[in-house]
Amino acid sequence: MSRYIQKLILQGEHQQLDFKFEISDAKKIARSLVAFANTDGGRLLVGVKDNGAIAGVRTDEEFYMVEMAAQLYCKPPVHFTVAQHKVQGRTVLEIYVPKSEEAPHSARDKEDKWMIYIRVKDKNFLANSILLKVWKRKKQSQGTTLHYTEPEKNLLKYLSEFQQITFREFIQRAAIKRNVAETILVNFISLGIVEIDFQENETYYRLAPNWQKS
Secondary structure, three states: OHHHHHHHHHHOOEOOEEEEOOOOOHHHHHHHHHHHHHOOOEEEEEOEOOOOOEOOOOOOHHHHHHHHHHHHOEEOOOOOEEEEEEEOOEEEEEEEEOOOOOOOOEEEOOOOOEEEEEEEOOEEEEOOHHHHHHHHHHHOOOOOOOOOOHHHHHHHHHHHHHOEEEHHHHHHHHOOOHHHHHHHHHHHHHOOOEEEEEOOOOEEEEEOHHHHHO
16 A cells, blocks of 8 residues: 555645644644545645655554544544555555535634634635635525626626736725625625635635636
């Protein structure tokens, strides 16, 4: 099975793969577990450095730390499976977290607040209020009704010309209240017209690729 792990490592960290040199903080690992569960699922390779070097799991406590994180520091608890692999004479833990039908899951932070995370590329991000409302909307049975007024028309025109906009810019350009801007974005995202682009220092809204082609 070492070739299997080595092939995973060659992929590098991405939206469905994360390397962990060690697990020493259950609350911190809970953030990764819920991020995978809330997005597309994924794998944690424990005992692997960020550069892909095999360090190996140091103690059996690391598995129990993951179990504690999933049960005590994730709400609702996150389901996972674990497999042990011998690579270069060292043990690597493969923690697989499937995409959850119970999403959104939240993780308890250092201040004991429950925070919701998602996985974007190779990083975990806090879910913003707009994404949370999109999730809630998609669970509702009545669907989404779109009112095509001036703010909606102007937003689509702007995104067609300039590709992206922040929430703050949208409010200012459309001269509308925050809750109105949120509702418009939630509607567009729920219908697959607009998508959220989480970046390190800012969150942008863009036309969805399928909408751009239509």
